[in-house]
Amino acid sequence: MIEVKEETLESTLRKVIQGLQPSKSRLVSFTKRVDKVDPLQFFEAGYHLHMNRSYWKSTIDNFTLVGIGNAFSIREENPYLLKDKWNALLNQAVINNPYQLSGTGIVSIGGMDFDPLKSKTRLWQNFSSNELRVPQFMLMVNEERAYLTVTVNVTSNDDPVAISEELTKNEEYLFKDNKLVSNNPTIVEKEEVEPENWKKTVRKATEHISSGQAKKVVLARELRLKFTEEVQVSGVLRQLLESQPTSYIFAYEQGKDCFVGATPERLVKVERNELLSTCLAGTAPRGTNEAEDNELGHKLLHDVKNRKEHEFVVQMIKQSLEEFCKEINVPEHPVLYKLRNLQHLYTPVRGVFKEEQSIFDVVQKLHPTPALGGEPREEALTFIREQELLDRGWYGAPIGWIDSNQHGEFAVAIRSALLQGDKASLFAGCGVVKDSDPEAEFEETRIKFLPMLNVLGG
Structure with missing residues (x-):
């Protein structure tokens, strides 16, 4: 240099x-x-x-x-x-x-x-x-x-x-004072991609886990939309900024296609010698009033399935970061991380970065976390690769930036959509364990579609 x-x-x-x-x-x-x-x-x-x-x-x-x-x-x-x-x-x-x-x-x-x-x-x-x-x-x-x-x-x-x-x-x-394009295309078609087959895949995953071949498998699905006209990315970003004030807002354009989203999940941030990762697993909706919201949050904090799912992620990230850090600090218990539509169990993991380490090394070590792949990693990935109906592409994967000063940050690309002119594909997933109910998991993914669906007029 x-x-x-x-x-x-x-x-x-x-x-x-x-x-x-x-x-x-x-x-x-x-x-x-x-x-x-x-x-x-x-x-x-x-x-x-x-x-x-x-x-x-x-x-x-x-x-x-x-x-x-x-x-x-x-x-x-x-x-x-x-x-x-x-x-x-x-x-x-x-x-x-x-x-x-x-x-x-x-x-x-x-x-x-x-x-x-x-x-x-x-x-x-x-x-x-x-x-x-x-x-x-x-x-x-x-x-x-x-x-x-x-x-x-x-x-x-x-x-x-x-x-x-x-x-x-x-x-x-x-740097001219360019006006933002303001269009509000109407959704004319909404297609849940193979919902019954997806639920059957959830059942297969629970059987796979019950037989001892995995502890957890994350399954994702796709919702396809068609609009009256081309969706303008600037307008989508503006609405995401207004509606998701505690998320990472991202867009990456390739010709007529654009991958866009608002993810709450940091994978890793490196600034000087300080490393920060985030454990975000376990999900519940927000309440319609404060009392209901507090009750839903209390249930999430004490829900066995969600706490188990969250602990998978915490332990995996902690163990993965040990080789990159001189010291690591992990809180004993998760707290609630509240978004507009959802609330999650949240645990930050902080460390002092060793010299000569790279953010790329950490990204490769952490991805995919149990929150997006499963546990054990290879067994879960094999099941997803063979059984999941979706080509995830960049969904659920690292997205972020790095500069020549060796600062950088990558998030996990969830709560996202692939815009393609007057069409869009939305993605959402959920963690399946041995006692998971396919209908309940389907409903969880429906809730996770909401942040993107709402800004797209759904």
Whole structure:
């Protein structure tokens, strides 16, 4: 990694291009402070530039990333190679970033398949199995300030003046006061995908568990929607921000497809040497009034099935993090984590990160947690791979970001939908144990569809 200071983007580009050998390329990034802008307006402007967009917001931290365009993508069938490719990219990059804050410098955003061994279907054909995208324009907005990183991949044949002029023109457009598209398409078709077969699969899972082949299996299903017109991603994000104030809001666009959601479940966050993971398993609805809400929460805290499910996740995450941390702190008991539609059992796991460790190593170790796969992991994954009706794609898998300062955060992509023009596929899952009732599990998934279904007009 080459650090550059006190230069303009054009002068940096000129030096880099002049020093490149033929057929070689190098990533160049330039970070600067900018006036605060509405991240959704910035996101919307990218639509009119016909560039792929990405969005990430940690609402609790008031931290937002908006990516426009694609300076470079790392695509790998094998998720274990992402770390090496990312480090190699940074080692050759030229970075002008005097701030060293999270979300500045070269920043990549992306996601992964839930199960790389599961056969792909047409549903996810526009998404790579594992991808990290370095946007051409990355806006970072935190509670205090806003920063813009411009990144471009150059070769020895490029014209630094022409590149600089084109980037400047697009940047000016992105910061215009663009109005958000406000459309409210009506749902004209709603299809529960093979509900009876799904319930039969739940029964198979309970038999599988009763025979001692697993302790828990998480099964997911799909709800398909068709609308009167194309769904605008900006409008969906705006409604998610309003309705899910304690979730991670994300969107990742690939051409006409966009994977979008509001997940409450952090997988791992690394900032400096501090690591934070989240155990979120066990679910109940919210009450219609305070008394009912408290009663539902009390039942959840004392429900044997949900506490057992939660403890699976806590122990797995704790054991998985021990090799990466000098010390680990885990509370003895879970608390309630309340969202607008749902409440969950919640236990944070904190640790001091060892030197030379990478967030990629932690992601690979933790995914999938028992909350999304099951326990034991391999036995549960084998059952899901062979019996589940759904191609999960990026659903239930890590989605997040990492920067050149070695800060990053990944969440678990649940409470989500794949938007495809005037169609959408929603995803939800539940943990099956030996005494699970198929009808009750079906109802739990119905509740978990609500956060996305409500913002889509359902």
